[in-house]
Amino acid sequence: MKKAAVLGIGLIGGSLALCLKERTRLEVHGFDASKESLTLAKAAGVIHEGHMRLESAVEDADVIFLAVPVGSTPRLLNRLATLPLKRGCIITDVGSTKGEIVRYAEGLDNLRGIFIGGHPMAGSHRSGVQAAQSLLFENAYYVLTPLPETPLPEVQRLSRLLERATRARLVIMNPEHHDRVVGAISHLPHIVAASLVNQVADYNASNEWFHRLAAGGFRDLTRVAASHPVMWRDILLSNRESVLALLEDWTREMEGIRRAVKDGDAQAIEAFFHKAKESREALPEGRKGVLPPVYECTVDVPDTPGEIARVAHLLGEKGINLRNIGVMENREDRAGVLRLVFDKEEELKKAVFCLKETGYRVFDPDVD
Numbered sequence: 101m102k103k104a105a106v107l108g109i110g111l112i113g114g115s116l117a118l119c120l121k122e123r124t125r126l127e128v129h130g131f132d133a134s135k136e137s138l139t140l141a142k143a144a145g146v147i148h149e150g151h152m153r154l155e156s157a158v159e160d161a162d163v164i165f166l167a168v169p170v171g172s173t174p175r176l177l178n179r180l181a182t183l184p185l186k187r188g189c190i191i192t193d194v195g196s197t198k199g200e201i202v203r204y205a206e207g208l209d210n211l212r213g214i215f216i217g218g219h220p221m222a223g224s225h226r227s228g229v230q231a232a233q234s235l236l237f238e239n240a241y242y243v244l245t246p247l248p249e250t251p252l253p254e255v256q257r258l259s260r261l262l263e264r265a266t267r268a269r270l271v272i273m274n275p276e277h278h279d280r281v282v283g284a285i286s287h288l289p290h291i292v293a294a295s296l297v298n299q300v301a302d303y304n305a306s307n308e309w310f311h312r313l314a315a316g317g318f319r320d321l322t323r324v325a326a327s328h329p330v331m332w333r334d335i336l337l338s339n340r341e342s343v344l345a346l347l348e349d350w351t352r353e354m355e356g357i358r359r360a361v362k363d364g365d366a367q368a369i370e371a372f373f374h375k376a377k378e379s380r381e382a383l384p385e386g387r388k389g390v391l392p393p394v395y396e397c398t399v400d401v402p403d404t405p406g407e408i409a410r411v412a413h414l415l416g417e418k419g420i421n422l423r424n425i426g427v428m429e430n431r432e433d434r435a436g437v438l439r440l441v442f443d444k445e446e447e448l449k450k451a452v453f454c455l456k457e458t459g460y461r462v463f464d465p466d467v468d
């Protein structure tokens with residue numbers, strides 16, 4: 101493989117482009133409807149080459165990634181179907197929904213290339229190439245949704261490429277199954293977060309204390325309500341069936357707790373929270389769950405220049421090897437949260453000790 105084309109150089113397309121540039125030998129070409137995004141991407145070294153014309157972006161490409169909102173993906177697939185793509189090229193996407201897109205691509209007889217649906221289970225409420233980062237997908241699941249007739253060698257070729265570039269965990273799923281699961285753990289939660297924020301915004305309109313007093317609980321719960329409205333509009337419309345079924349279950353759940361509160365049913369209320377606490381605590385997190393061992397911690401640092409270098413220097417002085425260091429993008433209001441990854445548990449332990457001793461606030465998922 102020599103050339104990759106990434107269509108849509110935003111948060112996900114830009115992050116993928118960075119992964120491909122940093123960890124493969126592919127020449128990475130970007131295409132975007134926004135000239136500004138392309139200019140930014142080129143200037144920041146996210147892509148080798150930027151294109152406003154789709155034809156030149158995908159010409160001779162061995163692999164094509166579609167990274168635009170899911171509502172725009174079918175139109176882009178239509179356009180690809182009119183182009184003389186390289187024989188045997190792999191076309192994949194990163195959309196948050198899979199059923200509709202995979203079936204659409206399947207129906208395009210003229211599409212030269214092998215389509216394999218994809219979805220990296222990592223992201224952020226931020227959007228645009230400015231938010232792109234090459235560590236975004238590390239240790240996250242990356243779902244591929246090939247159909248039974250998709251040639252296995254091509255699925256393996258794409259898996260290997262993505263594994264190397266993103267350092268994610270590749271898994272294969274049926275597209276409809278993906279949509280039911282991701283509907284429950286991503287799409288419904290985004291609706292609920294947005295509805296909470298909207299409800300409180302209405303109260304706040306006549307009394308500003310609602311926003312002023314909003315503390316950790318509200319903020320933790322609603323970070324994703326700041327996500328891109330167009331992206332989420334498209335996701336709900338594309339996964340309509342699953343979302344409707346989930347909203348029905350959600351309404352039933354809310355009715356249950358409403359009734360328990362109304363009836364003063366202490367036992368039912370406690371059981372409601374008890375079940376949630378147990379399930380939340382059983383969620384696989386980092387090395388505690390099904391993901392492979394990751395020896396990592398996060399460190400709160402002041403948002404000032406030179407802080408990353410200071411932490412790296414401190415650890416270096418103690419002979420502690422850092423595998424990776426990155427600024428976490430998904431913790432609102434904590435711009436200075438550094439994620440440190442180590443190869444060995446003992447290195448993590450030494451690092452946590454030394455950082456705490458120096459006065460840093462460190463969060464170690466195994467201890468805290």
Ligand SMILES: NC(=O)c1ccc[n+]([C@@H]2O[C@H](COP(=O)([O-])OP(=O)(O)OC[C@H]3O[C@@H](n4cnc5c(N)ncnc54)[C@H](O)[C@@H]3O)[C@@H](O)[C@H]2O)c1
Nearest residue numbers: 108109110111112132133168169170195196223224227228
């Ligand atoms: N944001 C997340 O957390 C996340 C995570 C996983 C997957 N996804 C999926 O990734 C895709 C991209 O999301 P994102 O967060 O990177 O969005 P984004 O807004 O950051 O980037 C989208 C980019 O696509 C460009 N674009 C939009 N329509 C276009 C078109 N028709 N032709 C060319 N360029 C076009 C935009 O200019 C923008 O640069 C979506 O399908 C989304 O469902 C998002």
Ligand SMILES: O=C(O)C(=O)C[C@]1(C(=O)O)C=C[C@@H](O)C=C1
Nearest residue numbers: 196221222223224225286324430
């Ligand atoms: O971290 C976030 O902000 C995200 O919303 C990421 C998130 C999610 O976990 O729901 C959002 C959409 C994707 O398709 C995959 C991941």
